[in-house]
Every structure is written in C-alpha cells, then in structure tokens.
Amino acid sequence: MSAMNLVVVGAAGRMGRTLIRTIAETPGAHLSAAIERAGSPDLGKDAGELAGIGANGILIGDDPLPAFAKADGVLDFTTPSSSVEFSGYAAQARIVHVIGTTGCSAEDDARIAAAARHATIVKSGNMSLGVNLLAALVEQAARALPAEDFDIEILEMHHRHKVDAPSGTALLLGQAAAGGREIDLDANSVRVRDGHTGARETGAIGFATLRGGSVVGEHSVILAGAGERITLAHQADERAIFARGAVKAALWANGRKPGLYSMRDVLGLG
Numbered sequence: 001m002s003a004m005n006l007v008v009v010g011a012a013g014r015m016g017r018t019l020i021r022t023i024a025e026t027p028g029a030h031l032s033a034a035i036e037r038a039g040s041p042d043l044g045k046d047a048g049e050l051a052g053i054g055a056n057g058i059l060i061g062d063d064p065l066p067a068f069a070k071a072d073g074v075l076d077f078t079t080p081s082s083s084v085e086f087s088g089y090a091a092q093a094r095i096v097h098v099i100g101t102t103g104c105s106a107e108d109d110a111r112i113a114a115a116a117r118h119a120t121i122v123k124s125g126n127m128s129l130g131v132n133l134l135a136a137l138v139e140q141a142a143r144a145l146p147a148e149d150f151d152i153e154i155l156e157m158h159h160r161h162k163v164d165a166p167s168g169t170a171l172l173l174g175q176a177a178a179g180g181r182e183i184d185l186d187a188n189s190v191r192v193r194d195g196h197t198g199a200r201e202t203g204a205i206g207f208a209t210l211r212g213g214s215v216v217g218e219h220s221v222i223l224a225g226a227g228e229r230i231t232l233a234h235q236a237d238e239r240a241i242f243a244r245g246a247v248k249a250a251l252w253a254n255g256r257k258p259g260l261y262s263m264r265d266v267l268g269l270g
C-alpha cells in the first residue's frame, strides 16, 4: 500500500516543525506539502531544513487548495479561524483533517462539525496518549467521588507564547470530569476567580491558568475532599508526543467514513 500523503499547515510553527520531523520518521506517512500564511517570511524555504532534518525538497507554499487536492490528509495546528477555513477545503477534497488547534468557539466547532459531513475529521485539545488516558481516569474518578464531598479543580501551565486559556487540554479534562458527574461543563465551570468571590459552589469545576517560560504543557486535576486530596496529573516534556498522536490519528482516519472523531476514538479509549 502506498504511503499516506500529508499536508502540514502552519508548517513553520512550533507544532508544524515537529510534525514534519515526525512524518519523516513514521512508516506509511509522507509529507506532500507544507503551507504557511501568505506573506510569511518562511515561504520558499525547504520544509525539512526548517524542521532541522535536512532538505526534503518540499518548499513552504501559501496555497492550500492545490495541496489538499493532491493529498490524503492534512495536519493542522494553527488558529481557530484558519482551522475552520481548512475544514471547508478538506470537505471539498473529501480527505482527512486532523485538528489540534485549541481556543475554538462554539461557532467554530459548529462549522467544523458541518465540514465533517464530507471530511473525516479528528479533533482533540490534546493528541497525546497520556492525556487521553488521563481523561478516562478523570471521568472514572469524578463518577466515583460524590460532588458533595470532592471539589474538582484543574490547573494548567504552558509556555509564554500560548494565546488561549484555559488550554484545550484543561477543557478536555473538564469535559471528562463533567461527563463522569453527568453535568454540563459550561453551566458548572468557574474559569476565573478574583476579589471577594464568596465560598466555592458545590459541584463547580474550577480552572486555573499559569503561563511562563518554555513549559510544553502541564495539567493537574485535583479532587479535593475533607482531609484528603487526589491529584491526577500529566507532564509533557516534548511536543513530539502531540505530533506522534496527530500522525497516528491521520493513519487511523485514512479510509474511514466522513465524521467528527476524537483521540479517544483513535486510541480506543471509549
């Protein structure tokens, strides 16, 4: 069987470069194009050189449509508005679209879901095996521990360049906790605390965000009871864990029927 032809959009970004390295070391995956924004200073550069693996002959371009038309799938860690646009192109081309982009609004997600009528989309706030296993454990713990006795707080820290908060992973873990408790996350989450907040509401799921330095990604879910506390945590040491998950998702989705899938589907975690 021939290798899956993959386009990396946002190819010069932190994740884009990591994806180019990961594709090069994954059997069955082939980089067919690398795309950046019009006007990017990286246009025309060799994608392999940019990613630090030596020239591969794929030059960074700015026209996604012809690249998508010749590809089997797209790996996309860019921005919410760009991912919405790319999902429309992936639908036109009837190909796989793996979306790692975080910070999407409900409207963005609705447009991506509409594109999934014709594209095979895998979208997740975190593509790593470890975080998706953690989410399954959080769901189990939240189901087992009564909301009256155990308060759930989610703490995350990322590098100084991150633009969205709470992180996609924190929200994914919040969804897992809310799922375990059979409650709606939006109606029960506390995203910010400042000033005289009053006492904590029973059943709320709290979020706290730290930003600084080069931290790749750290998440803790704390279940705090009277006299005891459980902490379920994940630490990302390198971006390759996300890139490996994204390439795995693309290979899994190749040949599957159009629809919107999650990393828990890809990893068989239910």
Ligand SMILES: NC(=O)C1=CN([C@@H]2O[C@H](COP(=O)(O)OP(=O)(O)OC[C@H]3O[C@@H](n4cnc5c(N)ncnc54)[C@H](OP(=O)(O)O)[C@@H]3O)[C@@H](O)[C@H]2O)C=CC1
Binding pocket: 009, 010, 011, 012, 013, 014, 015, 016, 035, 036, 037, 038, 040, 077, 078, 079, 082, 099, 100, 101, 102, 103, 124, 125, 126, 127, 128, 168, 242
């Ligand atoms: N789900 C997961 O496992 C993970 C998700 N992420 C998420 O991925 C996203 C990207 O993160 P990161 O790589 O650190 O960010 P970067 O800013 O380093 O990279 C994003 C790249 O995408 C480019 N880009 C944006 N829009 C377009 C477009 N329309 N066409 C082509 N290129 C475009 C940007 O160009 P320019 O700078 O010119 O705008 C930039 O080079 C974030 O939302 C982050 O939260 C990150 C890691 C893991």
Ligand SMILES: O=C(O)C1=N[C@H](C(=O)O)C[C@H](O)C1
Binding pocket: 102, 125, 126, 158, 162, 166, 167, 168, 169, 170, 216, 217, 218, 236
């Ligand atoms: O922006 C990042 O870097 C990351 N973003 C994702 C998120 O928002 O959770 C995943 C990972 O933690 C790194």
